[in-house]
Amino acid sequence: MADQTLIEHLNEILKHEWTGVAQYSQAGFIIEGVWREVYADKFLGDAKESFGHARLIGDKIVALGGVPVATRNEIQQSRDLNEIFTFSLAFEAKAVEMYCKAIELAGDDKALVIFLEDILKEEQDGVDEYTKLLRSSSATSAANPTLKAG
Template sequence: MSNNEEIIAHLNECLKHEWTGVAQYSQASFIVEGVWREVYADTFLENAEESFNHAKLVGNKIVALGGVPAATRNEIKQTRDLQEILQNSLEFESKAVEMYNKALELAEGNRALVVFLENILEEEQEGVDEFTKLLRNSQATSSSSIDSKTA
């Protein structure tokens, strides 16, 4: 497998992850209820939009490199429990950081591609940082989590 084929294959894995983020964060924004809806619904929707923006960037880069962008996504994690939604979000962002770090390793020697990936990686790391901070003092949310019995 040539280096271009290897980076395209990995970027397609990143793209599938971003498509998953669009669905998972959108679902979280729809499902969050009660007083926490005011606090979190827009945050989840903004994360869905960020994933979509990353998907557009990565999809276009795949085509520029001579590949065909993936049109599938991975399985999303769904729950009505706010604590779990926040934890899933942290795990999702952490996985994105891991994936873009691997893409950076594969892009070594291609400065433009490295800068492109570093910009996305920076936003993904900001997501990790934000969800880490939200979960740090999450006792308030765990006692007020969304009741899954109302579904």
């Protein structure tokens, strides 16, 4: 049986991924106006990514002899696109932190480290993506002079 600390941490990750499923789905459901065309699918896609990670982690917890949690944390929601991006960036950054810690706990288990690194890479992609979205959403505001035609 694997280290209890590792299984507990993987369960914290699983809870975070379930939170992502609900938080991104909700963002996709409630977005209205013209940006709905652009972002509803993007948010539902992120919910699917979280579900994919939840599935991988849940299966791994069982493989390690643990029992996966079926609970989640509170979600953060808003109708303001910029605020959704901010919540999403925080969500992805927390995931990066949690997977980094899991990799530390995996220690010498090379296969587990690689398994976690593969997911970590996708979480970092999420951080990069939302960082850029937050940048471009301020760049598209009329107040930003860099966008004016020169």
